[in-house]
Amino acid sequence: MEVTEKKQCDVLVIGGGPAGGVCAVTAKMNYPDKEILVVREFEVQLVPCAIPYIFGETLGCSEKDVASCGMAAEMGISTILGKVEDVDTEKKVAYTNKYEITFDKLVFATGSMPFVHASLEHALAYEGVFTIPKNKALVDRAKAYVDKVEDVVIVGTGFIGIEMAMEFREAGKRVTVIGGSKHILKGPFDPEVALEAEKILLEHGVTFIGEDRVVEVLDNGGDSIVSAVQLKSGRVVQAHAVILATGYKPHTSLAEKIGLPLGHYGGIWVDEYMRTQNTDIFAAGDCSARRGFITKVPSKVMLASTSAAEGRVAGSALFGLKYLKGFSGTIAIFSTMIGKSAFSSAGITEEEALKSGGDIVVGAFSGMNRHPATIPDAQRQFVKLVAMRQSGRIIGGQIIGGNETGEMINIVGLMIEMQMTVFQVMFMQVATQPMLTAAPTNYPLVMAANMIADKLKK
Amino acid sequence: MEVTEKKQCDVLVIGGGPAGGVCAVTAKMNYPDKEILVVREFEVQLVPCAIPYIFGETLGCSEKDVASCGMAAEMGISTILGKVEDVDTEKKVAYTNKYEITFDKLVFATGSMPFVHASLEHALAYEGVFTIPKNKALVDRAKAYVDKVEDVVIVGTGFIGIEMAMEFREAGKRVTVIGGSKHILKGPFDPEVALEAEKILLEHGVTFIGEDRVVEVLDNGGDSIVSAVQLKSGRVVQAHAVILATGYKPHTSLAEKIGLPLGHYGGIWVDEYMRTQNTDIFAAGDCSARRGFITKVPSKVMLASTSAAEGRVAGSALFGLKYLKGFSGTIAIFSTMIGKSAFSSAGITEEEALKSGGDIVVGAFSGMNRHPATIPDAQRQFVKLVAMRQSGRIIGGQIIGGNETGEMINIVGLMIEMQMTVFQVMFMQVATQPMLTAAPTNYPLVMAANMIADKLKK
Numbered sequence: 076m077e078v079t080e081k082k083q084c085d086v087l088v089i090g091g092g093p094a095g096g097v098c099a100v101t102a103k104m105n106y107p108d109k110e111i112l113v114v115r116e117f118e119v120q121l122v123p124c125a126i127p128y129i130f131g132e133t134l135g136c137s138e139k140d141v142a143s144c145g146m147a148a149e150m151g152i153s154t155i156l157g158k159v160e161d162v163d164t165e166k167k168v169a170y171t172n173k174y175e176i177t178f179d180k181l182v183f184a185t186g187s188m189p190f191v192h193a194s195l196e197h198a199l200a201y202e203g204v205f206t207i208p209k210n211k212a213l214v215d216r217a218k219a220y221v222d223k224v225e226d227v228v229i230v231g232t233g234f235i236g237i238e239m240a241m242e243f244r245e246a247g248k249r250v251t252v253i254g255g256s257k258h259i260l261k262g263p264f265d266p267e268v269a270l271e272a273e274k275i276l277l278e279h280g281v282t283f284i285g286e287d288r289v290v291e292v293l294d295n296g297g298d299s300i301v302s303a304v305q306l307k308s309g310r311v312v313q314a315h316a317v318i319l320a321t322g323y324k325p326h327t328s329l330a331e332k333i334g335l336p337l338g339h340y341g342g343i344w345v346d347e348y349m350r351t352q353n354t355d356i357f358a359a360g361d362c363s364a365r366r367g368f369i370t371k372v373p374s375k376v377m378l379a380s381t382s383a384a385e386g387r388v389a390g391s392a393l394f395g396l397k398y399l400k401g402f403s404g405t406i407a408i409f410s411t412m413i414g415k416s417a418f419s420s421a422g423i424t425e426e427e428a429l430k431s432g433g434d435i436v437v438g439a440f441s442g443m444n445r446h447p448a449t450i451p452d453a454q455r456q457f458v459k460l461v462a463m464r465q466s467g468r469i470i471g472g473q474i475i476g477g478n479e480t481g482e483m484i485n486i487v488g489l490m491i492e493m494q495m496t497v498f499q500v501m502f503m504q505v506a507t508q509p510m511l512t513a514a515p516t517n518y519p520l521v522m523a524a525n526m527i528a529d530k531l532k533k
Numbered sequence: 534m535e536v537t538e539k540k541q542c543d544v545l546v547i548g549g550g551p552a553g554g555v556c557a558v559t560a561k562m563n564y565p566d567k568e569i570l571v572v573r574e575f576e577v578q579l580v581p582c583a584i585p586y587i588f589g590e591t592l593g594c595s596e597k598d599v600a601s602c603g604m605a606a607e608m609g610i611s612t613i614l615g616k617v618e619d620v621d622t623e624k625k626v627a628y629t630n631k632y633e634i635t636f637d638k639l640v641f642a643t644g645s646m647p648f649v650h651a652s653l654e655h656a657l658a659y660e661g662v663f664t665i666p667k668n669k670a671l672v673d674r675a676k677a678y679v680d681k682v683e684d685v686v687i688v689g690t691g692f693i694g695i696e697m698a699m700e701f702r703e704a705g706k707r708v709t710v711i712g713g714s715k716h717i718l719k720g721p722f723d724p725e726v727a728l729e730a731e732k733i734l735l736e737h738g739v740t741f742i743g744e745d746r747v748v749e750v751l752d753n754g755g756d757s758i759v760s761a762v763q764l765k766s767g768r769v770v771q772a773h774a775v776i777l778a779t780g781y782k783p784h785t786s787l788a789e790k791i792g793l794p795l796g797h798y799g800g801i802w803v804d805e806y807m808r809t810q811n812t813d814i815f816a817a818g819d820c821s822a823r824r825g826f827i828t829k830v831p832s833k834v835m836l837a838s839t840s841a842a843e844g845r846v847a848g849s850a851l852f853g854l855k856y857l858k859g860f861s862g863t864i865a866i867f868s869t870m871i872g873k874s875a876f877s878s879a880g881i882t883e884e885e886a887l888k889s890g891g892d893i894v895v896g897a898f899s900g901m902n903r904h905p906a907t908i909p910d911a912q913r914q915f916v917k918l919v920a921m922r923q924s925g926r927i928i929g930g931q932i933i934g935g936n937e938t939g940e941m942i943n944i945v946g947l948m949i950e951m952q953m954t955v956f957q958v959m960f961m962q963v964a965t966q967p968m969l970t971a972a973p974t975n976y977p978l979v980m981a982a983n984m985i986a987d988k989l990k991k
Contacts, residue, residue, distance in 0.1 A: 093973050093974050096974050097973075097974050100974075101983075104983065104987055122904055122905045122967070122972070124904075124965065124966060124967050124973075125904065125905055125908070125967040128908070128967060128968075133908065133909065133968075134905075134907060134908070139905065139907035140905055140907070141905065142905070142974075143905075146975075368962075378964070378973075379965060379973040379974075380962065380963050380964055380965040380973040380976070381962065382973070383965075383973035383974055383976070384960060384961070384962050384963075387959065387960055387979075388960060391959075398956055398959075398960070400956065400957070400959075400960045402960075405962070406962045408962055408963060408964035409964050409966075410964045410965075410966040410969050410970070411966055411968075411969075412966070412968040412969065417968075417969055419964060421964065446580055446582075446583065447580045447583055447592075447597065447598055447599065447600070447601075449592060449597035449598070450583070450586070450591065450592070451591065477936070478935070478936045478937060478968075478969060479936060479937060479939055479940045480940075480969065481937055481964065481965075481966055481968075481969025481970040482937045482938075482940040482941040482943075482944060482969075482970060483940040483943075484964050485940075485941075485944055485963045485964055485970075486940060486943055486944050486947060488961075488962055488963060488964065489944060489947055489948070489951075489961060490947070492961060492962060493947075493951050493953070495951070498856055498858065499858070501845065501849075501856075501858075502842060502845055502846060502856070502858045502860075503842070503946075503947060503950060504826075504838065504839065504842050504863070504864045504866055504946055504950060505838050505842075505866060505943045505946060506836070506838055506866035506867050506868045506877060506879065506939065506942050506943055506946065507582065507837060507838045507841075507868075507939075508582060508867075508868040508869055508870070508939055509580070509582050509583040509586060510586075510591075510869075510870040510875075510936075510939075511868050511869075511870065511875055511936060511938065511939025511940075512868070512939040512940060512943075514580070515551050515555075515582075515836075515837040515838040515840070515841035516551050516554050516555050516558075516600075516837075516841055517604075518838070518841070521845075525559075525562065529562055
């Protein structure tokens with residue numbers, strides 16, 4: 076039996092992903108005299124959002140997708156490898172198979188793991204069927220397998236599924252994406268925006284099957300090697316490899332074991348300062364229960380950027396309320412590239428707003444992302460804003476454009492966070508430059524806000 | 534003698550540049566029943582900010598830099614070509630050489646014209662010496678001349694000068710930029726940021742001479758064809774063509790003629806709603822007198838985006854205060870590309886803040902604009918924020934990065950406009966995506982804000 080080594084710290088962070096890493100760094104900045112200790116499972120931590128790019132030519136291997144932990148070490152944050160298996164919350168001691176760690180504050184940043192519908196769990200035993208966990212060894216195994224095959228089926232139409240589809244396609248494979256609803260990227264995008272993304276998939280030769288779903292994964296007569304998927308409609312799609320990209324679920328086994336109450340969708344219940352019901356224990360990131368910034372209803376959104384923001388809140392609230400800045404729910408700001416176009420979304424869509432009973436008005440503007448339109452590589456830019464009819468307050472936005480889109484959607488995110496109205500956006504000051512942005516006369520965020528203001532007058 | 538044709542309108546806008554165009558469109562949106570008439574001088578209106586790109590390979594000709602006026606016509610805004618030569622402000626009649634136009638409200642959007650130091654005015658008579666007015670015929674003439682020569686000297690180190698230097702260099706010319714101060718782009722950038730831009734000029738083979746200035750332009754023994762410039766230091770630089778890019782001055786001859794009071798730096802005095810001292814007469818854009826958003830002191834900043842914002846304010850305040858949204862001064866949000874790097878600035882620099890007696894703190898963060906850093910085309914990203922020590926309020930920012938920079942600086946602009954503090958920015962929610970942005974754990978605006986907050990604690 077291994078001898079247990081005793082360790083002591085002021086703050087113990089379980090997990091070294093975006094939430095855990097940011098929480099540790101923030102804690103050290105705010106409480107430089109405190110000992111911060113991070114326990115994480117893997118020597119090599121992948122950058123989660125770039126995992127799809129390992130599978131194609133963008134990165135090409137997991138060695139190029141390694142998160143740097145340099146800053147933590149520099150700041151004097153300790154890290155040990157291991158898995159916390161139990162916690163005595165009374166004595167404030169955590170146990171790994173090697174260490175007994177006493178702590179004052181404990182932070183759960185245990186992240187999430189792939190979610191698979193019960194009806195497809197049988198398929199996980201088949202050779203050639205993979206989920207995409209944030210685990211280098213498992214990602215490497217999936218890549219090695221898929222590299223050798225031709226027909227790939229992706230189940231799921233979220234960002235991970237779509238990004239992987241494009242990467243596999245660039246690598247020359249035949250790719251079919253199968254979703255359970257009419258359009259891809261449901262959630263962040265309204266149908267007319269998703270349709271634009273679907274057009275690009277089609278142009279690149281990716282097959283998308285919506286409004287149908289995989290009911291069974293088939294092998295070759297009992298050999299447990301995947302050969303095809305069977306759809307609800309009866310259709311059978313050949314598959315040498317199947318990626319189940321059907322979302323993630325909070326990783327909460329330890330939290331449950333020690334009796335921390337869970338919230339909606341299985342995440343650890345937390346208040347606005349990321350405190351669990353035991354106020355010496357915090358949770359941040361995908362393992363915590365989230366709600367939407369606008370609707371305040373439970374949210375399944377899992378984004379590294381949201382996790383980082385939560386980690387910052389937790390890390391600065393460990394020893395009392397320092398900034399009185401809580402986390403008021405995820406704005407759900409997303410972006411991705413599909414082909415040469417970026418798609419992004421912040422806040423809630425028109426569809427979701429209407430479903431929530433919102434009395435809303437939308438405005439959309441389509442122009443060019445450079446000016447004049449003759450600038451090399453100029454491309455179309457589409458901006459849609461969603462605002463409340465009574466107050467004019469902006470609650471959502473969607474943008475299609477070029478490489479400027481990733482930061483442009485952050486402007487919309489800030490408008491939502493700062494509770495801005497279209498009347499403020501109409502007059503906002505911006506920089507415009509031929510090589511970098513749309514024209515000053517047609518700056519699309521201002522134009523879309525103007526269109527909403529115009530509708531509000533009538 | 535030509536017969537005068539009579540015209541009538543509710544709103545007469547003089548000038549078809551960004552301020553005039555946006556003012557007309559905004560007026561029509563806000564007052565659909567009013568007749569809006571724009572008088573402009575040129576059949577073809579150039580997109581002002583892209584004029585430098587006419588001179589190199591980016592656009593290559595002025596025909597590719599034409600502003601579209603489609604929207605105005607579609608909305609029922611009338612346009613006539615001509616030059617307003619006089620206005621009877623009592624009778625509310627404007628006169629061109631062809632039209633007698635009665636109006637209810639008048640908007641000056643007469644723009645700006647090149648400014649040349651008195652000591653260099655003599656050079657304007659020389660063949661091969663050019664300023665860069667927003668006039669297609671004159672731009673074409675300059676381009677045709679410079680196309681045929683090898684040695685080009687650019688006097689002035691503002692955006693126009695630097696952008697033209699890079700374009701000429703790409704076109705294979707020997708280029709020398711001569712400025713009157715140690716660094717280029719003084720005003721929007723602190724020295725350490727300007728230095729990065731200067732390195733790129735050097736790498737591209739552009740010669741920059743700072744801390745010296747042109748005292749005389751020389752010809753070949755009285756032939757009035759430029760041959761060189763003589764510097765204050767005694768140095769002589771050979772020049773087959775000289776571009777005087779030494780700024781612009783408000784175009785106010787008509788305003789002065791009819792007795793409208795001018796403000797600082799020669800612009801037409803306006804209040805926050807862009808009204809001149811005659812409240813039926815408005816002025817917007819480069820012809821109006823500006824002040825800084827932060828310092829409230831007179832500002833020489835001339836940007837199409839500022840002009841557009843002013844045009845929107847004017848166009849919505851013509852017939853009474855509709856939104857109670859005035860123009861509180863220019864935030865001066867800029868961006869440009871120099872080589873493969875974008876340089877941008879918003880608000881005031883550290884240098885300017887200190888000069889104004891500001892008690893400030895700065896924070897800077899340097900990382901990568903994509904994550905992980907192995908993403909193809911990832912490049913360095915540098916963010917500097919300037920904040921007030923007591924309140925933590927953000928008053929300025931500078932960013933160097935890739936093509937995301939143009940919209941990223943607009944986030945900083947919005948922070949300044951919304952009077953955000955570093956304590957808010959520290960916790961802001963953003964989207965991050967490998968192909969489009971920095972990492973969620975190291976999002977540079979948040980990191981720079983964190984660094985300021987950290988300094989404020991001590």
